[in-house]
Amino acid sequence: MWMYLGLLAALFLGLHNLCKKHAVQGNEAFPVLLGTVSSGFIFIATFYLLSIFYPNYAVSQGYNFQVISWQQHGYIFIKSIIMAGSWLLAYQALKHLPITIVTPIRSAGPFFTFIGALVIYKESPNFFQWIGFFLIILSVILYSKIGKKEGIIFKKNKWIFAIIAATFLGASSGLYDKFLIQNLNLNPQTLQFWFCFYTIFILIIILCFTWFPYKHKRSAFKFRWSIIAVGILLQTADYFYFKALQDPDALIMLLSAIKRSQIIIAVVVGGLVFKEKNKRKKLVPLFGIMLGVFLILYS
Structure with a gap:
């Protein structure tokens, strides 16, 4: 069941990436990021208020919110710092790079998660998962x-390094999610x-120095409608992802890889919507990534 939840998360993440590029x-x-979050x-607070005024109904529908300790708050704050850094880097990179370049680099996230799952959680991949x-x-x-043909030299483009750093931080957050969900027993909505x-809170502090003045x-x-859509789609994707982690x-190594199937929507649909270059050539490495995900899923 958790694999199907992972695929649902991938679907909403793919739509989220398209809206994010538009936004x-x-x-x-930075203000776009603040608006999306x-x-x-x-969106989540609506359910939170419903759980306060109609607690019995909330419990019956499965979206009750937990009362958590200050220590648990501290652990969640650490996740917020990690993801705020990842998103700030990713949004800046997405603004300056084609979505058909950004999304595949983000697809390397499972590799970092893979290493962390081996070292931290002692998960055991088989031969086909390695491949x-x-x-x-x-x-x-x-x-x-292929990116070089679009004038994007990976070694000299600072936005490439930004998206790589964002990918690493995102993978770290993915590993941390398993700890929050399984060790601290936090439910997804909480x-x-x-x-x-x-x-x-973190983004407002940053914008007080970089944008508001x-x-x-x-x-x-x-302001664009896609800013609202990004936030809702991301929270929907995260909900299915956290439910899978329960x-x-x-x-976590397989869930991380399953989420990368969002690349189909981003590269194929995104390439058509935003009319980016070399779409056909990008289908070759796209097939390689999807084959890699397939081997991980079905091995």
């Missing part, structure tokens, strides 16, 4: 070759609510 195009990345928080992970990495390298709350930056910001049999 940041020609826009200030805030819209996601309002699958190396296929993903080799496919990302092939994307770098984790999402407080995670969004603390992330908004500058009138020309504030006037350059354009299963004690769930392997």
